[in-house]
Amino acid sequence: MSTGFSSFDGGLRRGRLGTGHLVFFTVAASAPLTVLGGGVTTMYAVSGNIGGAVSYLLLAAVLGIFAVGYAAMSRHVSNAGAFYSYIANGLGRGGGVVGSFIALASYNAIQIGLYGLYGSIVADFMTAKFGISLDWWLWALLAWAAVGLLGLLRVDLNATVLAVLLILECLAVAIFDVAALGHPAGGAITLDGLNPANLFTTGLGAVLALGIASFTGFESGAIYSEEVRDPRRTVARATYIAVAFTGLFYAISAWALTVVTGPENVSATSAAAGPGAIFDTLSRYSGVLVADIANVLFITSVLAALLSFHNGVARYLFALGRERVLPQFLSRVGVRTGAPVAGSLMQTVLALVVVVAFVSTGRDPVIDLFTWFSGVSAVGVVLLMTLTSASVVGYFNRHPHTGESSWQRIVAPALATAALLSILVVLVVNFDALLAPSNPAYLAWLLPSVIGFATAVGLVWGVVLKAVRPQVYAAIGRSTVDATQATLLPESELVGARHN
Incomplete structure (x- = not known):
């Protein structure tokens, strides 16, 4: 079945992505x-912990250990x-059904939350530099339209766009x-910001909570495993590179902020200026033009993240539609582009609904939309990892x-x-560190409960599928297999068709 727009061809366009493409997607x-303008400054402002830079090295080490089994699994399961x-x-x-619902909740949350940040920073920049005063949601809708369009195009075109934006923003961070x-x-340069003793003090929970949120997306390489040229090597290489690069880059930048402000002043400066702590430094020592360019790149950085998370959500929806865990129409891909058009359109519509809901209720785009949804995503992604x-232990045991x-x-x-479970506990217990003082106290348990609700729905839906649609249930999680074809096989064959 096909049309001029999309088809149920059961697969994404293969062979279009190499290691470089995946690195750009994951780091973007x-x-x-x-992370520098928003995450690092917020970390210092909220926690008062001057050793926060060390947390990026610590978390990178944990994620590097995670990546060992994750990369090994990618060589045997391509989906x-x-x-x-x-x-x-x-x-x-x-468990796979549960994981799918947690993933959809987590990645939709961070993607949609970023529209609040994007709209806010663009509105402020345009007002300050050009005197153009428009509501944040108008700028957010412009980004929404651009991301929605790019999500329908060839995935390697998306990677090219992300590559250009990523190189420029990394250059801006390096200049800072x-x-x-x-x-x-x-x-004199001080090493206090890199002293582990300064990390394990007050505010450690908030530091880890905000730190792990900064890494969200590094694990997304496997989402593109069906579109890479060499599935057995590309995903592993890209994941290791992304973890090493971001961990070191974030640690150096977070330490640099303590150096230029002084460790004893970094918390107060970050609380007072926010992202301005970064751009004021650039303006003072590198010139106003450089600071303005960095501000523009800050905007494109958020746009790049929006596009990357949008692509990830679209591919999750595609996989679930292909295996008929969710409605089959979600497996539609573009005839010419090979992009998961139905999943892309679904994510675009959902983002619009949520943004409109926040606008209609007068919620703040950063304090509410961005912060709330970032916290929800962090809880979900750590639980998923x-x-x-x-699951790696379970798979290789069999x-x-x-x-x-x-x-x-x-x-x-x-x-x-064990390490990720410990971080998850710290993140949930210290969730209030991600909330503004003006936010209601009950949000500290209500927002993490979103992931709990997704988990419960996934459990129930898995039971329903097993009882009502056993053929679909038997095909769940198969490696690069068209579930629409799999449902034509006898259930006895499906049960024995699990891929190694």
Whole structure:
């Protein structure tokens, strides 16, 4: 079945992405300039912890251990559903359904929340520089239209756009680092910001909560595993590069901010100026033009993250539609582009509905839309990674003769499961650190409950599928297999068709 627009061809366009493409997608989702301008300054302002830079190295180490089992799994399970398919193959089909609902809640949350940040920073910039005063939501809708259009185009075109934006924003962050380290407060560079003793003090929970949110998106390489040229190597390479690059880059930049302000002043400066702490430094030591360009790149950084998360959500919806866990129309792909057009359109519509709801209720785009949804996403993604690490152990326990070492099959994923579970507990317990003082106290438990609700819905839906649609249930999480074709097989064959 096909039309001039889309078809149920059961697969995304293969062979279009290499390691470089995936690195751009994953790092762009983390958005380095957004992390520096928004995440790092907020971390210092909220926590009062001057050792926050060390947290990026610590978290990168944990995520690096996670990536060992994750990368090993990617060599045996290739599916645009990524976490969903990994959990299904490692912890069972019911677990896969749960993972899919958590993933959709998490990635939709961060993607939609970014519209609030984007609209706010563009509105402020246009007012300050050009005297154009428009409501934040008008700028957000312009971004919404651009992201929706790009989501329908070829995935390698998306990667090209992200590559250009990412290179420019990384250059802006590097200029800030040089300027900050070249002009230390008090005339001498201090290493207090890199002292681990300064991390493990007051505010540690808030630091870890905001730090893990900064890495959200690094794991998205597996979402594109069906479109890469070499699935057995590309995803692993891209994930390792993304973790190493972002961890080191964020740590250096966070430390540089303590150097230019002075460790004793970094919290107060960040609280008072927010992103301005970054751009004021650039303006003072690199010139107003450089600061203005960096401001523009800050805007494009958020836009790049919006596009990257949009692509990820669209592919999750595609995979779930293909396997008929969700309505089959979501598996429609573009005839000419190979893009998951139905999933892309669905995410676009959902984002519009949520943004309109926040506008109609008069909520603040940053304090409410961006912060609330970022916190929800952080909880969901850490839970997903915890389940995924556990699923790696489960999968290789049933398939021990796969050529992977004990470190890859058991030790690293077991360590990652324990570490991520600890971070999850800290994140939930300290969720109030992500909320503004003006926010109601009940949000500290209500917002994380969104992920709990998604988990419960996934559990129920998995039970329903198993009872009512056993053929669909039997095909859940299969590796690059068209579920619409799989439903034509006898159930006995489906049960034995699980991929290694």
